[in-house]
Amino acid sequence: MPEKIFTIPINEAFDTKDGCPLCRMRDKLEEQTLESALGAAMMEPAIRIEMNREGFCNPHLLAMYRKKNKLALGLILESRLDELTGMLGEPAGRGKRGLFGKKEDKGDATEVLAEQAKSCYACKRIRSTEYRYCSNTAWLWESDEAFREKLKGQPWFCLTHASMLLRVAKEELKDGPYAALYEAVAGRMREALTQLRQDVTAFTVSFDHRNADKPLSEAERTSLERATKMLR
Numbered sequence: 001m002p003e004k005i006f007t008i009p010i011n012e013a014f015d016t017k018d019g020c021p022l023c024r025m026r027d028k029l030e031e032q033t034l035e036s037a038l039g040a041a042m043m044e045p046a047i048r049i050e051m052n053r054e055g056f057c058n059p060h061l062l063a064m065y066r067k068k069n070k071l072a073l074g075l076i077l078e079s080r081l082d083e084l085t086g087m088l089g090e091p092a093g094r095g096k097r098g099l100f101g102k103k104e105d106k107g108d109a110t111e112v113l114a115e116q117a118k119s120c121y122a123c124k125r126i127r128s129t130e131y132r133y134c135s136n137t138a139w140l141w142e143s144d145e146a147f148r149e150k151l152k153g154q155p156w157f158c159l160t161h162a163s164m165l166l167r168v169a170k171e172e173l174k175d176g177p178y179a180a181l182y183e184a185v186a187g188r189m190r191e192a193l194t195q196l197r198q199d200v201t202a203f204t205v206s207f208d209h210r211n212a213d214k215p216l217s218e219a220e221r222t223s224l225e226r227a228t229k230m231l232r
Contacts, residue, residue: 006136014150019229021154022161025133026126033122034064038072050121051076052083057120087112130164138169142177152184156192158232196230199223 009028013021037056041047056064064073088109140147157165162185169181202220205211219226 020158038069052079054119054121060122134165134168141181
């Protein structure tokens with residue numbers, strides 16, 4: 001099948017067999033999103049308005065702070081702080097009690113602040129693109145036999161991306177291709193989880209003094225790190 005532009009990053013991610021391929025795509029996408037936010041994107045009026053409105057979650061703010069472009073971050077924060085200040089103009093209060101004794105909401109900024117605390121421009125962009133990645137992965141599974149073999153050869157899928165891929169595929173694929181994809185993904189996860197469980201157990205029992213002289217394998221030594229990645 002001729003490769004299309006939108007399938008290139010997916011095929012590249014699935015060419016590597018080291019952890020979850022969709023995590024690799026997500027991590028690269030996150031880096032590109034933050035670099036863009038501190039670069040060309042902040043000069044686009046429509047995007048700048050969106051960044052002012054959505055803000056950034058704390059992990060992404062810290063990631064941006066660790067980058068070199070402090071001036072760009074300062075300019076973003078100036079307008080974001082102005083945006084938040086403007087949201088706090090309504091006075092506090094809930095009005096008179098209604099028919100059933102519950103006070104009516106006068107429309108102050110309490111709920112607005114709650115939404116703002118959860119809002120993030122980068123997370124929103126990443127989630128949207130991740131969905132498209134999963135949709136295109138499902139399409140490749142259905143249409144490209146070579147890609148099906150790549151997917152079957154992956155060592156594992158993380159919990160988040162396995163569920164996202166299968167939910168998208170269930171919506172978009174016919175029953176036959178979906179069932180085959182489900183078994184491929186779920187089968188790889190069953191095998192990986194079983195092996196991971198054994199490795200974690202070997203790691204934990206190594207703390208027993210009776211096993212003090214028993215060396216751990218590389219898989220057993222790294223089992224906790226791998227578990228945090230697979231269960232993300």
